[in-house]
Amino acid sequence: MPMNEEKKARRSIGARRNPASAEAILDAAETVLAESGHAGFSIEAVARRARAGKPTIYRWWPSKAALLLDIYQRQKQFAYPDTGAIEEDIAAFLKGLLANWRDTASGAIFRSIVAEAQSDESAARALALYAAGRRAATGKMIERAKARGEVADDVDPAIVADLVSAFAWVHLLTGRLDAGEQEIRAAARLVMQGIAKRAS
Amino acid sequence: MPMNEEKKARRSIGARRNPASAEAILDAAETVLAESGHAGFSIEAVARRARAGKPTIYRWWPSKAALLLDIYQRQKQFAYPDTGAIEEDIAAFLKGLLANWRDTASGAIFRSIVAEAQSDESAARALALYAAGRRAATGKMIERAKARGEVADDVDPAIVADLVSAFAWVHLLTGRLDAGEQEIRAAARLVMQGIAKRAS
DNA sequence: TTGACGAAACGAAACGGCCCGTTCTATATA
DNA sequence: TATATAGAACGGGCCGTTTCGTTTCGTCAA
Numbered sequence: 001m002p003m004n005e006e007k008k009a010r011r012s013i014g015a016r017r018n019p020a021s022a023e024a025i026l027d028a029a030e031t032v033l034a035e036s037g038h039a040g041f042s043i044e045a046v047a048r049r050a051r052a053g054k055p056t057i058y059r060w061w062p063s064k065a066a067l068l069l070d071i072y073q074r075q076k077q078f079a080y081p082d083t084g085a086i087e088e089d090i091a092a093f094l095k096g097l098l099a100n101w102r103d104t105a106s107g108a109i110f111r112s113i114v115a116e117a118q119s120d121e122s123a124a125r126a127l128a129l130y131a132a133g134r135r136a137a138t139g140k141m142i143e144r145a146k147a148r149g150e151v152a153d154d155v156d157p158a159i160v161a162d163l164v165s166a167f168a169w170v171h172l173l174t175g176r177l178d179a180g181e182q183e184i185r186a187a188a189r190l191v192m193q194g195i196a197k198r199a200s
Numbered sequence: 201m202p203m204n205e206e207k208k209a210r211r212s213i214g215a216r217r218n219p220a221s222a223e224a225i226l227d228a229a230e231t232v233l234a235e236s237g238h239a240g241f242s243i244e245a246v247a248r249r250a251r252a253g254k255p256t257i258y259r260w261w262p263s264k265a266a267l268l269l270d271i272y273q274r275q276k277q278f279a280y281p282d283t284g285a286i287e288e289d290i291a292a293f294l295k296g297l298l299a300n301w302r303d304t305a306s307g308a309i310f311r312s313i314v315a316e317a318q319s320d321e322s323a324a325r326a327l328a329l330y331a332a333g334r335r336a337a338t339g340k341m342i343e344r345a346k347a348r349g350e351v352a353d354d355v356d357p358a359i360v361a362d363l364v365s366a367f368a369w370v371h372l373l374t375g376r377l378d379a380g381e382q383e384i385r386a387a388a389r390l391v392m393q394g395i396a397k398r399a400s
Numbered sequence: 401t402t403g404a405c406g407a408a409a410c411g412a413a414a415c416g417g418c419c420c421g422t423t424c425t426a427t428a429t430a
Numbered sequence: 431t432a433t434a435t436a437g438a439a440c441g442g443g444c445c446g447t448t449t450c451g452t453t454t455c456g457t458c459a460a
Contacts, residue, residue, distance in 0.1 A: 037318070044444060053412060053413095054412095055410085056409075056411075059410095114314060114315070114373060119315075124375060159383070159390055160390065162387070169366060170365070175328055187359055193393070218435070244419060254421080254436095255435085255437090256435065
């Protein structure tokens with residue numbers, strides 16, 4: 001009984017995927033992106049680099065965007081700071097994020113995902129999901145500050161989170177990842193002034 | 201005397217460029233981008249659409265990014281509001297920008313430029329230039345507010361401008377261009393709280 | 401416990417198709 | 431007559447898919 005009619009059937013969960021190949025492909029993808037940038041990042045280039053066959057890549061990753069997302073998720077997750085003071089949290093968040101994007105492959109990967117999202121539906125969804133997730137996580141900084149009485153209860157955490165990460169986005173997309181301590185502190189202070197509890 | 205050695209010589213300003221062709225190419229580029237999105241936006245597709253030859257396009261636009269930038273600049277320039285109250289200015293700016301991106305081709309064009317900037321040096325520079333220009337223009341809203349005594353003198357206009365347009369960026373890139381009146385007002389109020397003069 | 405079987409993943413090669421950026425030709429225009 | 435034009439064609443690269451023969455590995459009978 002031929003499988004012709006169900007070529008594209010969803011792969012069973014226990015499929016025998018070769019972990020070594022997957023590893024090599026992700027390594028190669030990371031290297032290619034780092035060396036040649038978004039322009040040189042092709043499935044064929046990754047396959048060559050990994051000494052893997054193209055069909056192997058296409059078997060496990062449906063699109064270039066999916067591959068990018070996977071190598072992004074291999075990167076160390078960014079920790080959300082908890083210094084005990086909201087302004088410090090914000091400054092640390094911005095500083096850490098910019099440094100991470102500048103010093104590791106994360107920035108290039110993320111920029112490529114943004115670019116890919118213009119063509120690829122799944123990348124766009126993943127991007128929105130990522131943004132929403134970070135909004136939620138950043139929002140926790142605000143919730144903690146509220147618990148400490150540092151921030152008024154009627155401040156919307158989602159909007160503040162947008163505000164904070166938006167700073168980072170702008171720096172990423174316009175290539176200003178080398179923002180100095182002073183600029184970061186000023187941004188943090190500005191945001192903090194916006195959300196600080198109106199004392200007495 | 202052959203021109204072989206100077207194939208790429210800069211075209212003289214008075215070159216006899218066919219205005220009708222240029223118009224048709226820009227029109228076609230806009231249409232192709234609107235119909236097929238960033239994925240289908242190729243020089244060949246534009247040439248087909250415009251019934252123009254590829255060499256004609258390459259003669260006048262060095263890259264896809266340059267073409268995108270030109271059709272972007274044909275779009276109506278966004279007006280920076282001057283309502284007399286900084287909070288109103290900010291809300292109007294955000295509202296107008298999001299509406300413009302949502303209702304015209306501007307959003308698609310701009311997203312494509314962002315995508316292209318990952319590969320194309322000139323697009324990246326143009327993007328940074330655009331961002332800087334908008335920072336400066338938005339900063340004027342702050343300067344006017346300072347003149348009115350609405351905002352403290354020691355607030356950095358550039359950072360506030362970043363803050364405001366960053367909101368718009370995030371909405372553009374995550375596809376949330378349909379932000380409601382309420383969300384926009386909340387964002388404007390938040391920014392305004394951050395920059396409002398500490399009265400008394 | 402061993403060994404053969406068979407399903408599934410694998411690397412390599414090739415495909416038709418699209419697009420790139422360039423070069424050539426022949427035509428139209430000023 | 432000089433220049434821009436449309437169009438065709440080029441060598442090259444990448445796309446996503448198919449086909450090939452090979453290797454890996456779980457299963458199960460001996």
